[in-house]
Amino acid sequence: MRRTWTVGVDFGGTNVKIGLVTATARVHRTLVVASKDVATPTAFINGICDVVNSLARSIGIRASQLRGVGVGAPGPVDVTHGIVHSLVNVPGWRQVSLRRPLERRLRCPCLIDNDANLFTIGEWRAGAGRGARALVGLTLGTGVGGGLVCDGALYRGASGSAGEVGHMVIHPQGWRCGCGRRGCLEAHIGTRAILRLAREAVRRHRAALWALAQRAQLTPELVSRAAEQGDASARTVWVAVGRSLGIGLANLVNLLNPDRIVIGGGVAQAWRWFAPTMRKTVRHEAMAISQRAVGIVRGRLGSEAGIIGAAVGLWQERRTARR
């Protein structure tokens, strides 16, 4: 019997989303657990196993009959041994072996990989990156993650941490980053940077819409909505984000000469506001020959990219392992 169902796990800062994925890379059913409820390794393993078992039951199979379970973790991962080196913003995760205990309990193949790598694999195989030979995947959110496909294979680097686009320094005297350095791409286009730009814009412009917006909590979505409603100050925020992102992308284009760049993550929802400046900056800052080769597109898997990527990543890994 060919195993058709896979479970993808998207371990985010707020929620852990666990989804049943079909053989055609569609999400059939999703369950969500609050990240704070599974914040320790033991709680995480227990929580995942419970949810995977109940998802399997819901379609009348056992977990051991799944094609496998893929887990995307927000931090550097040793894929070969299934070990999470550490997690961004979650203390207590140091060299945590996840794959072994999950495989023992669920009795199906498991994969642990970095979430940005899985996003990239998912979009590459089942989304907006299809057919690309050299692809860069970017996730925009609180953090800025990335994954690289070189010559038709995910490129992991010497110790598995390749693709850290978020900590490319684009401005040596720039803003302070969560990593302690200055001027990282993440420090200039991550959620915190967007909110900082927004607060500055509010102070400068005192636009009516913004005054309204201030009653609610400031979020990137709110900045998008204000832009939508014609607020000029909100639009300047996205122009600034587009400019910094464009510089980062131009560096990637010059260095890696990809044929596709796929951009996802929550902040990509503001695509129409930052994309024009982003494209203009890449046109201006990247070399002609490399620039002509690249298509810069928005991810197609949306909020399910993490779940689908984790499932597709598992398929890929199994395929490579069988060779």
Next chain:
Amino acid sequence: MRRTWTVGVDFGGTNVKIGLVTATARVHRTLVVASKDVATPTAFINGICDVVNSLARSIGIRASQLRGVGVGAPGPVDVTHGIVHSLVNVPGWRQVSLRRPLERRLRCPCLIDNDANLFTIGEWRAGAGRGARALVGLTLGTGVGGGLVCDGALYRGASGSAGEVGHMVIHPQGWRCGCGRRGCLEAHIGTRAILRLAREAVRRHRAALWALAQRAQLTPELVSRAAEQGDASARTVWVAVGRSLGIGLANLVNLLNPDRIVIGGGVAQAWRWFAPTMRKTVRHEAMAISQRAVGIVRGRLGSEAGIIGAAVGLWQERRTARR
């Protein structure tokens, strides 16, 4: 009969160096032609053929008995078709087919590739990059070139121009680059930047040695020599170069997680003056996990790196083609 001799051609801004390379990647004999004498494609092909024929004669064989001829060109190259897209700083080279005419005239296999790619291949296979799986090669000079080895193979990107580290923007409000943009790595550590830093240092410090130095033409070597002689202002120049180079390297380390970075080119002769600041900056700016994996070393092939790289590149290409 196994063909033992290869010719490597290093097409530089001032000279074209053509060397006979042994089967163990050593340069046996070199002839030099002024670049201005072979500045047009026809003159170049004629000149190269003359020199290759005379080098072959000098060891008692014909050019057709060579293992092949490898040519490194300072610009983007279509390796598959042996076409030079353009040359940096040399007008009149647009889509020039070099491999076909050279092969027809010399009757041996020829390879045309980008010079920084060939530098990287040479150091990787026969120099300081031996054994690396993920390697970045950098050449420091008038321009700053680069080559990438990913998962044990040279990575060329979608249109053959991957590895352009020189035009990575490290400072959006930085110095104007020859490419028209601002703040490229090359604009901050290329020869012109070094001389600019040196002139500023002279103006600020009025050091005795510098006064002396000013009688001769200012060159990076002179700045090195002044540093050697204890001139503090000359040392500040190399500290500035080391800092900018370090930022560029930290970005490469974060992005590509290489196990080795090999640095060559004329300016690498000032290694002892810029390397300490370069290393300190990488330690400070790159992520711990990637930083621990990388060794940053000076190229071992020195001024022969271009010739040896061109020869080794030809061997590699022939090996890949035979597979």
